[in-house]
Amino acid sequence: MLPKDIWRLSLIAALAVVIGAVGGFPGTALAVAGAIYIAWTHRNLRRLLSWVRDPKNHEPPEHEGIFEELTLEIDYLRERHKKRKKKLQNYLKQFQQATRALPDATVVLDEDGAVQWANDAAGRYLGIRWPDDVNQRITNLVRLPALRDFVLERDETKTIEITSPTDPNRHLSVLLAPYSRNQWLFVARDVTQLHRANQIRSDFVANVSHELRTPITVFRGYLETMERQTEVCPPTWRTPLVHMAEHAERMQLLVEELLLLSRLEQEPEVKDPQPVAVGEMLAEIQKQARRLSGGREHIFTLEAEAALRILGAEQEIYSAFSNLVFNAVHYTPTKGVIKIRWFKDAAGAHFEVQDNGIGIAEEHLDRITERFYRVDVSRARAYGGTGLGLSIVKHVLARHGATLAIKSRLGEGSTFRCDFPPEAIVSPEVVRLSRIS
Ligand code: ADP
16 A cells, blocks of 8 residues: 555544544444445456456556556556567567568478468468468378378488479478477478489489490400400410400499499389298398308308298399398308398398498498498409499388398498388298208
8 A cells, every 4th residue: 555545544534533423423434434445446446457358448547546556557567568469479470471481381280280380382382271271181181192101200300202292393302390399390392403413313324324235245245255266366365355354244233233223213112012932032042142152161041931921023122132141241251150031020021131240330331321332442342342232222122111220340240131011021920931051
């Protein structure tokens, strides 16, 4: 209470007592005065409340004393709040204008994947209109199986590439980023130029490889004929001829592998997958690996679930698995142990090659599947390696929905494991039949 109010109240009380004393009823007069004062206070409070409750009423009610102070204080706070609100609204408007103008399609999704907000580019690239499509699930608006899996998975470390549903010539790279609580920012960037550049590179490599194929076959043919004609071929030519034949063979292998890689790149999925009897295939690969090992006396073990079959392209799987086994032979010294396994568990089917060879230093592991990436170029060349083997393995696996896991320690050996998803498995029964060594 302000001093003014105390004075006023004291004055009313004194007046009531004096008037009451004159009339002979001071107590009653004081009670009546008190009741009038309470009623007046209540009226003031009601006026104040209805003013506070009405945001459109800018004119504060006229009061005196503490009510006047209270009204002024509330009025001041209301004005300040209004100004801050306006400022925030301006910020929000500017932010929305900026994000609306962003060249990347940006969509805010709630925890169910329903659209909450979208910018103009989302309309152009994905056909999502804001506010028309608010609360519609993005997977219903953009019907692509790859996108549905991606949105369900919500892995912020992943990106996928899709073709724009509004323009088949536009390629988009999509990512999902967590945003505030239970909200996700769906961003689709136009990567058409990059896609085109990759396509040009890939076409160029495929065309050059194709063009080189015939001349190399011709060279090899003549070289073989010349090598055979020992009676007309001067002895000094023999060593150069053998070298030329070796290099021509290497070039041919390189060209074939480059062509295989571009073919794998062109088609992201196996066209007509068939059941592949991996167990039998591994027995054959092991036989070839023994031959490749020659006098180096490697010890092989093969443990395979004979009945475990997967859906895929047999030749490609053969190429991938044999690449890994032959690498183990190339990079494992004499009498080293090479263990091959084919098994399944709840996560799917797995092919594993473990060796106790030279191993790979940690810093190379991330790049080892890149084309032409070799830890030791001269060592790889010495056995005729092209540097494309692991790249082919990676592409083959990707086409089968599988992934490659590599564990290695320098000087201790390496383990290469191909993990196929459960959907790739054909045979449901687990028959652990063969244990060949
Ligand atoms: P390359 O034809 O050179 O063998 P790859 O793509 O098959 O090409 O392998 C790339 C590189 O990975 C090899 O040059 C080698 O350095 C390394 N590498 C692959 N497999 C093994 C292994 N089992 N042990 C050690 N290093 C390996």
